[in-house]
Amino acid sequence: MPVFAPGSTQTAAITLSNKKDVSFNCEGVLHMGAVPMSQVLFGLNAREEKQILMPVTMPSVPGVYPVQVSIYDSAIGLLSTHQDEDINIVPAQTYDEILRPNASGWYTELMRNGGIANYDRVNEVYADDDASYVYWEYDGTIPYRYDVYNISNHVAGSGQINSVTVRVRGRRTNAYMVSYMSALVWLNHLFASSDGVMPTSTWYYNYDVEWTINPVTGQPWTWADIDNLQIGCKIWNGTWGAGMIITQVYAVVNYTPQ
Amino acid sequence: MVEFDDGTTQYARVTFTNPKGASIDYTGEFYLASATDLTLPVNNPVIKSFTIPAGGDLNVDYAVPIPLLAVQTADYVACLKVLVGGQPVVTFFGSDGVRVTFSPAIGWGDIVWNP
Numbered sequence: 001m002p003v004f005a006p007g008s009t010q011t012a013a014i015t016l017s018n019k020k021d022v023s024f025n026c027e028g029v030l031h032m033g034a035v036p037m038s039q040v041l042f043g044l045n046a047r048e049e050k051q052i053l054m055p056v057t058m059p060s061v062p063g064v065y066p067v068q069v070s071i072y073d074s075a076i077g078l079l080s081t082h083q084d085e086d087i088n089i090v091p092a093q094t095y096d097e098i099l100r101p102n103a104s105g106w107y108t109e110l111m112r113n114g115g116i117a118n119y120d121r122v123n124e125v126y127a128d129d130d131a132s133y134v135y136w137e138y139d140g141t142i143p144y145r146y147d148v149y150n151i152s153n154h155v156a157g158s159g160q161i162n163s164v165t166v167r168v169r170g171r172r173t174n175a176y177m178v179s180y181m182s183a184l185v186w187l188n189h190l191f192a193s194s195d196g197v198m199p200t201s202t203w204y205y206n207y208d209v210e211w212t213i214n215p216v217t218g219q220p221w222t223w224a225d226i227d228n229l230q231i232g233c234k235i236w237n238g239t240w241g242a243g244m245i246i247t248q249v250y251a252v253v254n255y256t257p258q
Numbered sequence: 259m260v261e262f263d264d265g266t267t268q269y270a271r272v273t274f275t276n277p278k279g280a281s282i283d284y285t286g287e288f289y290l291a292s293a294t295d296l297t298l299p300v301n302n303p304v305i306k307s308f309t310i311p312a313g314g315d316l317n318v319d320y321a322v323p324i325p326l327l328a329v330q331t332a333d334y335v336a337c338l339k340v341l342v343g344g345q346p347v348v349t350f351f352g353s354d355g356v357r358v359t360f361s362p363a364i365g366w367g368d369i370v371w372n373p
Contacts, residue, residue, distance in 0.1 A: 002371050015367035020265030071364050076326060080364035
């Protein structure tokens with residue numbers, strides 16, 4: 001029994017043969033249960049064999065659906081009906097692939113505590129908090145600074161990308177001063193920033209920003225986007241004495257294999 | 259009684275004889291009709307025009323469209339109307355009936371998803 005995800009678009013290919021010596025002006029209607037899901041118009045010459053393609057957007061409700069195709073002639077009416085194998089609609093399994101910084105990106109404006117590059121301060125699998133981080137404290141110039149990092153190419157992912165979530169884990173260095181952190185994505189010299197968030201007090205805060213479409217292109221994510229993507233963070237400090245530490249940045253690509 | 263599947267084309271051969279002493283231009287219309295009304299064709303009449311020399315014979319083949327059926331069987335009569343100069347001169351009715359049997363118009367393969 002074919003299994004499809006709710007709301008997914010599939011194509012039914014049906015080979016028909018006209019057993020008669022007359023031509024028909026046909027309409028094919030595919031039903032799933034009682035609901036017509038696809039209609040297609042076509043001609044069928046005498047004794048012709050033809051494959052017709054019927055695009056079907058699957059039902060949104062999971063379950064087993066009987067499939068029936070009927071062929072009508074414009075003058076005669078119903079010519080034939082065919083009952084095919086049932087379709088099982090089951091919720092799609094989704095998967096996550098985590099991509100971490102592996103090289104410096106287009107902007108490196110934040111400071112770091114040790115290490116050899118900013119990206120290696122934020123790419124640990126388990127957040128090490130004050131052990132390695134990037135940071136910035138207000139210095140009387142502009143109130144914000146950016147870091148973006150190249151990330152590894154995807155390996156396991158395939159199919160449809162449902163979302164990209166950028167995790168930024170950080171904390172303020174001064175509980176009495178206003179500082180914000182934002183998540184960034186950068187692609188082909190354009191970037192998009194999330195809203196800023198101010199962690200409570202000086203405790204670390206995980207800020208997860210999910211983009212279901214690519215905010216740079218305004219289009220659905222592609223795997224080429226993912227492989228060219230840089231992710232990062234922005235720190236905004238309002239006044240002297242304000243500062244922010246970022247200890248971990250990574251991207252989670254959620255996808256549905258097809 | 260001959261039997262045919264509906265929606266098919268069958269071939270009927272008719273031998274015409276010109277009994278006159280002069281060449282004549284004929285038109286022959288071949289059709290099927292219900293026994294209840296032999297003047298009303300149930301298919302498109304097949305019309306052929308031909309010339310037969312004085313005293314000669316001619317075989318004429320008709321490709322006869324057999325009607326599509328919505329029922330299992332139907333019986334018809336083969337009719338041949340002969341015209342000369344646009345005027346009907348005689349209509350022959352086949353002594354053997356024609357039985358038409360329903361058969362499915364469409365053959366189906368299984369659905370292949372995302373070929």
